[in-house]
Amino acid sequence: xxxxxxxxxxxxxxxxxxxxxxxxxxxxxxxxxxxxxxxxxxxxxxxxxxxxxxxxxxxxxxxxxxxxxxxxxxxxxxxxxxxxxxxxxxxxxxxxxxxxxxxxxxxxxxxxxxxxxxxxxxxxxxxxxxxxxxxxxxxxxxxxxxxxxxxxxxxxxxxxxxxxxxxxxxxxxxxxxxxxxxxxxxxxxxxxxxxxxxxxxxxxxxxxxxxxxxxxxxxxxxxxxxxxxxxxxxxxxxxxxxxxxxxxxxxxxxxxxxxxxxxxxxxxxxxxx
Numbered sequence: 001x002x003x004x005x006x007x008x009x010x011x012x013x014x015x016x017x018x019x020x021x022x023x024x025x026x027x028x029x030x031x032x033x034x035x036x037x038x039x040x041x042x043x044x045x046x047x048x049x050x051x052x053x054x055x056x057x058x059x060x061x062x063x064x065x066x067x068x069x070x071x072x073x074x075x076x077x078x079x080x081x082x083x084x085x086x087x088x089x090x091x092x093x094x095x096x097x098x099x100x101x102x103x104x105x106x107x108x109x110x111x112x113x114x115x116x117x118x119x120x121x122x123x124x125x126x127x128x129x130x131x132x133x134x135x136x137x138x139x140x141x142x143x144x145x146x147x148x149x150x151x152x153x154x155x156x157x158x159x160x161x162x163x164x165x166x167x168x169x170x171x172x173x174x175x176x177x178x179x180x181x182x183x184x185x186x187x188x189x190x191x192x193x194x195x196x197x198x199x200x201x202x203x204x205x206x207x208x209x210x211x212x213x214x215x216x217x218x219x220x221x222x223x224x225x226x227x228x229x230x231x232x233x234x235x236x237x238x239x240x241x242x243x244x245x246x247x248x249x250x251x252x253x254x255x256x257x258x259x260x261x262x263x264x265x266x267x268x269x270x271x272x273x
Contacts, residue, residue, distance in 0.1 A: 019151065019152070019153050019155070019157060019175035019176065019177045019204045019205070019206060019207065019210070020156075020157060020158050020159060020160065020163075020164065020177075020193070020204055020205050020206070020207045020242070020243040021157065021158075021159050021160070021175070021177060021202075021203075021204045022159060022160060022195075022196055022199060022202075022203050022204070023159035023160055023161035023162070023196075024196050025201070025202065027157070027175075029202060030175040030176060030177055030202060030204065031173050031174065031175055032152075032174055032175065032176045033174070034076065034077070034174060036174075036176065037152050037174075037176070037214070037216075038075070038076040038132075038133045038134075039051040039052075039075070039076075039133050039134065039135060039136045039214075040075070040152060040174075040213075040214065041057045041059070041073045041074065041075045041124075042073060042074040042075075042154070043059065043063050043064070043065060043073055043212065044065050044071050044072065044073070046063075046155065046208075046209040046211075047059065047060070047063030047209065047210070047211045047212045047213075048063070048152075048153060048154070048210060048211070048212045048213040048214070048229075049063070049064075049073065049124060049212045049228075050136050050212075050214045050225055050228070051075055051130055051133055051135045051136065052135050052136055052137075052138060052225065052261075053135050053265065054129035054130050054131065054135065055125055055126050055128075055129050055130075055269075056123060056124065056125060056126070056135075056265055057073060057075075057123070057124040057126065058121065058122070058123055058124075058225075058228065058254070058261065059121075059122055059123075059124065059211075059212035059228060060120045060121065060122070060211045060212035060228050060229065060230050060252060061087050061088060061091040061118075061119070061120045061121055061122040062091075062093065062094075062120055062211060062230075063122075063211035063212035064085050064087065064122040064124060064212075065082055065085060065124070066085070070082070073124065073126070075130050075133060076130070076132060076133045078130075078132075080126045080127065080128060080130060081126065081127035081128070082124055082125075082126065082127065083125045083126060083127045084124075084125045084268070085122055085123070085124050085125075086122060086123040086124075086125070086264050086268070087122045088119040088120075088121045088122065088257070088260060089119075090118065090119030091118055091119050091120060091121070091122070092114075092117075092118045094111065094114055094115065094118075095114075098110055098111050098114060099111065108233075108234070112231075112233055115230070115231045115250070116187070116188070116250075118187075119187060119252075119257075120187075120228075120230045120231070120252050121228065121252045121254075121257050121260075123261060123264050123265065125268055136214070136216070136223065136224070136225045137222060137223075137224050137225070138224065138225050138254055138255070138258060138261070139217065139219060139224040139225060139226040139254060139255055140255060140258060141219070141255065142255060144181050144184055144189050144217065144226050144227075144253070144255070145181050145182065145183060145184050145189070146180065146181065146182075147180070147181050147217045147226070148178055148179070148180055148181075148200070148217070149178065149179060149180075149181055149191070149215045149216060149217045149226060149227070150176055150177070150178055150214075150215070150216045150217075150223075151176070151177055151178070151179060151204065151205070151206055151210075151213065151214070151215050151216075151229070151249075152174070152175070152176045152213055152214050152216070153174075153175065153206055153207070153209070153210030153213040153229070154172055154173065154174050154175070154209070154210070155172065155206065155207045155208055155209025155210035155211075155213070156172065156207040156208040156209050156210075156243075157172055157173075157175065157207060158207065158243040159243070160193055160195055160199075160243065160244055160245035161195075161244075161245070162243075163238065163241050163242065163243035163244050164207055164208060164241070164242055164243040172209075175204070176202075177202050177203065177204025177205070178200050178201075178202050178203065178204065179191040179192075179193070179200065179203060179204065179205065179249075180200065181215075181217075181226075181227075184253055185253075186253070186256055187252070187253055187256060188227075188230065188250045188251060188252065188253055189215065189226065189227045189250075189251045189253045190248050190249060190250045190251065191205070191248070191249055191251075192246065192247070192248050192249075193205040193244070193245050193246060193247050193248075193249070194245065194246075195245040195246075205232070205243070205247060205249045206229040206232070206249055207242055207243055208242060210229050211229050211230065212228050212229060213228065213229040214227070214228065214229075215227030215228065215229070215251045225254050226251075226253070226254055226255065227251030227252055227253060227254060228251055228252040228254065229249065229251055230250050230251055230252050231249075231250045232247055232248065232249050232250065233247060233248045233250070234247050235247055
């Protein structure tokens with residue numbers, strides 16, 4: 001299934017997309033330069049990942065370049081070839097039949113149930129190291145809930161009052177918004193898109209094309225990666241649409257996968273020596 005459907009039917013994974021913003025705040029306040037987060041990796045076409053080691057990018061499995069070798073990702077303006085993609089063994093791609101059923105019935109409940117049980121994370125080993133960007137450290141604690149987190153992406157945009165821009169591209173200007181993490185389980189962390197005046201001054205959520213995009217918190221003065229944009233549940237009145245106030249965004253809970261990440265990286269690095 002297309003990435004945008006995965007995100008959309010999450011409600012969206014997210015696909016997730018560029019950042020969707022408050023309707024009462026100037027978009028310019030959300031836009032940032034690439035230098036603000038140079039470790040962002042652009043997947044081919046759409047979707048993101050995060051540089052966590054000079055040779056490694058972590059992303060949502062559904063956003064990873066499934067063609068593997070021969071593909072490239074872009075980091076800080078430079079293209080890096082993909083040596084290999086490692087999907088988590090617990091990842092399952094969503095059956096296309098579920099998407100068709102949701103479109104026919106207007107009810108994405110079965111999609112949500114499916115996505116909640118899959119491990120939507122992948123690692124990408126690059127053919128060459130990235131030497132001009134500082135990798136982002138992984139959060140290793142268990143206190144993500146109630147933290148204020150930054151979310152970053154270039155996907156489709158819009159605002160909470162009217163949703164995503166109709167027919168808008170899935171790769172736009174780099175934006176950063178903030179949200180409060182309101183819950184979590186073994187696989188996912190989630191936050192809700194609150195309308196003004198409840199929302200944060202730069203409240204926002206991911207949109208179509210932002211799958212695999214980073215969710216970052218400050219921990220002991222350091223920016224650390226806590227989540228990766230994965231999927232969205234929409235509000236009932238917009239059951240198969242993204243970008244409206246009230247929707248909830250689910251992010252891969254990075255801390256839950258630390259052992260798997262380090263094992264894959266160590267085994268692969270040892271084998272390449």
